[in-house]
Amino acid sequence: MTAGTSAPSETLDGPVLRAEGLAKSFGPVPALSGVDLLALPGRVTGFVGPNGAGKSTTLRILTGLVRADRGTATIDEVPYAALSRPSQVLGVVGDLAGAHPGMTPRGHLQTQAALIGVPREWVGQVLHETGLHDVAGRRIRGFSTGMKQRLALATALLGRPSGLILDEPTEGLDPSGIVWLRRFLRTFADAGGTVLVSSHVLTELQQVIDDLVLIAGGRSLWSGSLADFTAEHASLEEAYLSMIEKEMACAG
Ligand SMILES: Nc1ncnc2c1ncn2[C@@H]1O[C@H](COP(=O)(O)OP(=O)(O)OP(=O)(O)O)[C@@H](O)[C@H]1O
Numbered sequence: 001m002t003a004g005t006s007a008p009s010e011t012l013d014g015p016v017l018r019a020e021g022l023a024k025s026f027g028p029v030p031a032l033s034g035v036d037l038l039a040l041p042g043r044v045t046g047f048v049g050p051n052g053a054g055k056s057t058t059l060r061i062l063t064g065l066v067r068a069d070r071g072t073a074t075i076d077e078v079p080y081a082a083l084s085r086p087s088q089v090l091g092v093v094g095d096l097a098g099a100h101p102g103m104t105p106r107g108h109l110q111t112q113a114a115l116i117g118v119p120r121e122w123v124g125q126v127l128h129e130t131g132l133h134d135v136a137g138r139r140i141r142g143f144s145t146g147m148k149q150r151l152a153l154a155t156a157l158l159g160r161p162s163g164l165i166l167d168e169p170t171e172g173l174d175p176s177g178i179v180w181l182r183r184f185l186r187t188f189a190d191a192g193g194t195v196l197v198s199s200h201v202l203t204e205l206q207q208v209i210d211d212l213v214l215i216a217g218g219r220s221l222w223s224g225s226l227a228d229f230t231a232e233h234a235s236l237e238e239a240y241l242s243m244i245e246k247e248m249a250c251a252g
Pocket residue numbers: 026029030031049050051052053054055056057058
């Protein structure tokens with residue numbers, strides 16, 4: 001499988017992704033109790049926090065899959081559900097629950113293209129962009145985790161969105177896949193796109209993000225530039241651990 005190009009080559013007009021005062025409980029379980037988030041065009045924003053902090057819940061609210069109890073979540077000032085062509089504004093890299101293992105990437109993407117109403121020709125472009133063109137005719141059943149990650153990204157890119165949300169995208173990628181993804185996200189943001197990426201792999205994240213949103217226990221702890229966050233520390237990992245330890249000491 002070849003690496004593919006680091007598209008897009010055109011200029012993107014990325015959306016502003018914003019959440020303010022989000023609160024959400026699942027029955028008696030409080031998941032969020034005050035999350036704010038901002039991801040801007042032309043920037044890669046990292047979204048981090050301990051297990052159970054509420055990252056996936058926040059992303060699911062932002063993409064209209066979960067309804068918040070309180071607060072607002074908007075894409076260019078409107079809720080995701082109010083976007084007339086959401087897949088052409090925001091690509092969401094999730095799991096491939098909708099992809100039948102007996103299908104090929106080309107077949108899966110052609111079905112998705114019909115569903116979201118974009119030209120079939122765009123399938124070839126995303127297969128190329130994500131380095132899947134060589135395996136476009138193979139069954140998804142035999143794909144490695146990394147290849148499935150690429151297909152998830154190809155699916156998200158199909159509507160040619162100017163924003164991307166990725167939840168733990170490096171899981172299962174080999175080192176060259178990680179470097180490829182990092183370059184892809186950098187190029188996407190440098191073209192004007194908005195990238196919001198959640199990850200626990202802080203050493204990797206540090207190499208690609210411009211801004212950082214940190215949450216813990218369902219609450220925002222920090223939001224701003226990576227440079228400011230790490231100013232008094234040797235690395236993102238060190239700055240993160242220091243803030244989380246302080247937070248745990250306060251909570252305890
Ligand atoms: N559908 C659900 N039903 C019940 N509880 C849920 C549901 N979804 C999330 N939660 C709870 O909400 C809290 C936040 O979970 P969430 O998955 O958003 O955290 P996260 O930061 O993405 O965690 P991780 O880093 O481990 O993936 C957790 O306590 C979790 O158990």
